[in-house]
Amino acid sequence: MTTVNLHLQQVKERTAESMEEMWVNMGPQHPSTHGVLRLLIKLDGEVVRECIPYMGYMHRCHEKIGENRAYVQIIPYTDRLDYLASMYNNWAYCLACERLMGIQIPERAEYLRVLIGELQRIASHLIWLGTFGLDLGNFTLFMWCFREREMILDLFEAVSGQRLNYSFMRIGGLALDVPEGWLGDVKAFLQWFKPRLPEYDRLTTDNIIWQKRIQGVGILTPEDAVSYACSGPMLRGSGIRWDLRKNDPYGIYDRFEFDIPVGTRGDVWDRFWVRRQEMEQSVRIVEQALTEIPPGPVLAPVAKKLRAPVGDIYSRVESPRGELGDYIVADGSEKPYRYKVRAPTFVNLSALPVMLPGYLVADAVAVLGSVDIVLCEVDR
Amino acid sequence: MTAEEILQQIRARFGSEIRTSEVRRGEASVTITGDRNLEICRFIKEELGFEYLNCLSGVDWIGENEMEVAYAISSLRQPGKIILRARIPRNEPVLSSVVPLWGTANWHEREAFDLLGIRFENHPDLRRILLPEDWIGHPLRRDYQDERFVPYPWDDRKPGSVVRPTTA
Numbered sequence: 001m002t003t004v005n006l007h008l009q010q011v012k013e014r015t016a017e018s019m020e021e022m023w024v025n026m027g028p029q030h031p032s033t034h035g036v037l038r039l040l041i042k043l044d045g046e047v048v049r050e051c052i053p054y055m056g057y058m059h060r061c062h063e064k065i066g067e068n069r070a071y072v073q074i075i076p077y078t079d080r081l082d083y084l085a086s087m088y089n090n091w092a093y094c095l096a097c098e099r100l101m102g103i104q105i106p107e108r109a110e111y112l113r114v115l116i117g118e119l120q121r122i123a124s125h126l127i128w129l130g131t132f133g134l135d136l137g138n139f140t141l142f143m144w145c146f147r148e149r150e151m152i153l154d155l156f157e158a159v160s161g162q163r164l165n166y167s168f169m170r171i172g173g174l175a176l177d178v179p180e181g182w183l184g185d186v187k188a189f190l191q192w193f194k195p196r197l198p199e200y201d202r203l204t205t206d207n208i209i210w211q212k213r214i215q216g217v218g219i220l221t222p223e224d225a226v227s228y229a230c231s232g233p234m235l236r237g238s239g240i241r242w243d244l245r246k247n248d249p250y251g252i253y254d255r256f257e258f259d260i261p262v263g264t265r266g267d268v269w270d271r272f273w274v275r276r277q278e279m280e281q282s283v284r285i286v287e288q289a290l291t292e293i294p295p296g297p298v299l300a301p302v303a304k305k306l307r308a309p310v311g312d313i314y315s316r317v318e319s320p321r322g323e324l325g326d327y328i329v330a331d332g333s334e335k336p337y338r339y340k341v342r343a344p345t346f347v348n349l350s351a352l353p354v355m356l357p358g359y360l361v362a363d364a365v366a367v368l369g370s371v372d373i374v375l376c377e378v379d380r
Numbered sequence: 381m382t383a384e385e386i387l388q389q390i391r392a393r394f395g396s397e398i399r400t401s402e403v404r405r406g407e408a409s410v411t412i413t414g415d416r417n418l419e420i421c422r423f424i425k426e427e428l429g430f431e432y433l434n435c436l437s438g439v440d441w442i443g444e445n446e447m448e449v450a451y452a453i454s455s456l457r458q459p460g461k462i463i464l465r466a467r468i469p470r471n472e473p474v475l476s477s478v479v480p481l482w483g484t485a486n487w488h489e490r491e492a493f494d495l496l497g498i499r500f501e502n503h504p505d506l507r508r509i510l511l512p513e514d515w516i517g518h519p520l521r522r523d524y525q526d527e528r529f530v531p532y533p534w535d536d537r538k539p540g541s542v543v544r545p546t547t548a
Contacts, residue, residue: 240456312450314463340437342435
């Protein structure tokens, strides 16, 4: 027996002894978990056999706090749910209250909400693309995406004074009108942003490493996607053409022309590609909103102490991460009796144990990244 | 299928279980007594074709000494929404799990168990999800008390509390 063969023999014997599966903790402190999430992963060699997520490290009783605050007072708390798309959280909550109380908001506020909401979607997808690139080792992309996101944050800072937790929307409209010349700034941003998307493609879509890394990984079948009630790019990545902006329009989304990009295989690539194309569609919506936006007030005349009539409502919007729903039970007082947030990433993350088994542990990072989790929203 | 038709079908099938049923904002809104929630959910999913469970939330109706689990159900193939509320006694809050119908119910039910103490029979893995495993009590119950849970001193809705100072 040659030395090499002898060595191989030893290796085989040794691995035969230790072939049992192993539980590995990924997180709570791990750069690719995008927050504080712990994944308990059962490994067979390099292959993931089972995955159990543990969360709640950032649980802060959002719903309990909501039960003890007046309807208006909850708005700043909603910012802290999905801090990468605060405007959309504001919108979802305000819309639920408006539907519950039967408040009609002014036309200009509707347009500004769509405009700001879509800019927020672009910003949120940019940060997703950047950090997802970082997960896969694409650092340049991260810098580029953050450069453009910074511009959107500047725009939001100009309207609300904040860069992350805006609290800009109110029950009945918006806190303020946009400053003079702001719509021109948005136009200028779009002029800058549109040629950037093909530039990202050079780093991502056309990049052979990027393709090899995420194609055919983390497949979620349409059946599983529906059973686990996935929404947003997760659901569309699995090939189901479902977007609340089109299928259950809220606000004035029925007035805009845009497409719903869908994937075909339901892998990480499709989820990436759906988000990448959604940025283009958001640009289209913002452009239409810019040309049609009417002058006028931005806040409906609403009472200072808002009371909702007895009843309950489940109201949902299409946030950048999926279906963001608010279930509010009102007992006629100025506080909600029960306030539950159906966080899109909480539900999307529940499909992770279905997506991971069978793939390599290195792919787990890509699959987890493709869910686009925000742990503050998962834990509430 | 309009909301009224949905209600008629549910009424025809489960008339004795239904406490209230009405059309609210174009949505079917049904309250049932808890025992047969799994059957009604299966009927809604398989025969009415509402295959998407949007949300599941527990509510503590302490005044009526009852717990409630509200299912918001819709479909990706047809318009229409159903809100189904299952009422159960508060001192024995047990319901059948709907995980066999919808995978998403798994975490939602764990959350309702964690925060409200509602138990779901035949749930595959019923344990706390957001709070630590050794936590005592269920915070979203209306009578939950915790010495760390201090109301804001300026909460003027509570009798005997301090009014918020307006100057520094």
